Amino acid sequence: MGRPVRFLTPWNLRTGGIVLVVVLTLVVVRAFFPGFFTTFFTPLWNVGERGTASVGAVGTFFTDKGELALERDRVQSENEGLIAENGALRERVADLTALLGSRTETNSGIVGGVLARPPVSPYDVLVIDVGTGDGVKTGAQVFGNGGTPLGTVASVNNSSARVLLYSAPGRETAAWVGEKRIAGTLRGEGSGAFSMLIAREAGVVVGDLILVPGAGALPVGTVISVEDDPAAPRARVRVRPVSNPFSVSWVTIAPSLAL
Amino acid sequence: MIRYAVLFVTFLSLFWLPWQYSVVFMLIASIFFPLSGMLFGVLFDVLYAPLGFVGLPLGIVWGATASLVGFGLSRFISARIMSA
Numbered sequence: 001m002g003r004p005v006r007f008l009t010p011w012n013l014r015t016g017g018i019v020l021v022v023v024l025t026l027v028v029v030r031a032f033f034p035g036f037f038t039t040f041f042t043p044l045w046n047v048g049e050r051g052t053a054s055v056g057a058v059g060t061f062f063t064d065k066g067e068l069a070l071e072r073d074r075v076q077s078e079n080e081g082l083i084a085e086n087g088a089l090r091e092r093v094a095d096l097t098a099l100l101g102s103r104t105e106t107n108s109g110i111v112g113g114v115l116a117r118p119p120v121s122p123y124d125v126l127v128i129d130v131g132t133g134d135g136v137k138t139g140a141q142v143f144g145n146g147g148t149p150l151g152t153v154a155s156v157n158n159s160s161a162r163v164l165l166y167s168a169p170g171r172e173t174a175a176w177v178g179e180k181r182i183a184g185t186l187r188g189e190g191s192g193a194f195s196m197l198i199a200r201e202a203g204v205v206v207g208d209l210i211l212v213p214g215a216g217a218l219p220v221g222t223v224i225s226v227e228d229d230p231a232a233p234r235a236r237v238r239v240r241p242v243s244n245p246f247s248v249s250w251v252t253i254a255p256s257l258a259l
Numbered sequence: 260m261i262r263y264a265v266l267f268v269t270f271l272s273l274f275w276l277p278w279q280y281s282v283v284f285m286l287i288a289s290i291f292f293p294l295s296g297m298l299f300g301v302l303f304d305v306l307y308a309p310l311g312f313v314g315l316p317l318g319i320v321w322g323a324t325a326s327l328v329g330f331g332l333s334r335f336i337s338a339r340i341m342s343a
Contacts, residue, residue: 019297019298026302026305027301030305037306041274041306044271044275047275048274048275119278120275120278121278122278122317123308123309123317125308125309127306154309
């Protein structure tokens, strides 16, 4: 019969103490200097970004299939941007037609590179490499390809910032649906997906654009299904994002739209 | 040596790999160093949880789970080796 294994050995206690001190240090530093860790670990994220690009390039060097896949990804990304831009322009034309003579100047933004994005982060958060030093402010709206709204700056330090996506689980954003601009609340479901509850009589159909306020009304997604339960007063609308947060590599931040 | 390599890979996975892989590495690291799961879980949330986040701190939850599983497995393995 073997000896029982002791749990509170001196080694375990010493290790536990060290881990406790490290954990408390992490929490305290994060609480008082929120941007410290993003600044400190930026080189690691950068290496990861470069590594991902290099690994992808190695595969495509040897095969035509790989080249085609890369080309397809590039075209898909470009197409995604053009669809978003087209949607935004269409809505803008509609707005300007209704409000003839209103201001038409464009907002200049701050361009930032994405250091970390889903699925590395499970919270639908982007870590970007621009901060207060570049003019980024907390609450500023962040845009992806083609000016698609992605989210807002949740926290910022001198050289980096965290962007909370509109699709973050549980996040609610005021939005409009379709050409009639039916108002509703867009709810984040995580991983870029959204849902929305809309009155059944509203007439929302698959393919309708979901718009959020920005410089006019900007498209964030398209309706992919409408769950119409006759027993419920409202229909649940499932929304696919216009811009895929898993592949966003550059963003634009609007400093003038800080909340 | 392998155990330290696992710790290093787990650390890098927080920055380079999808979070599902990080959780798996946390679990593996916890078999060698049970408290490392908790440590990596806290670091995970420190890196990615937005300020004012209300909800389940997933990194801490997974880290704590990995640590508990690691404790259980390491004690089980120790007991088996001693009784053999």
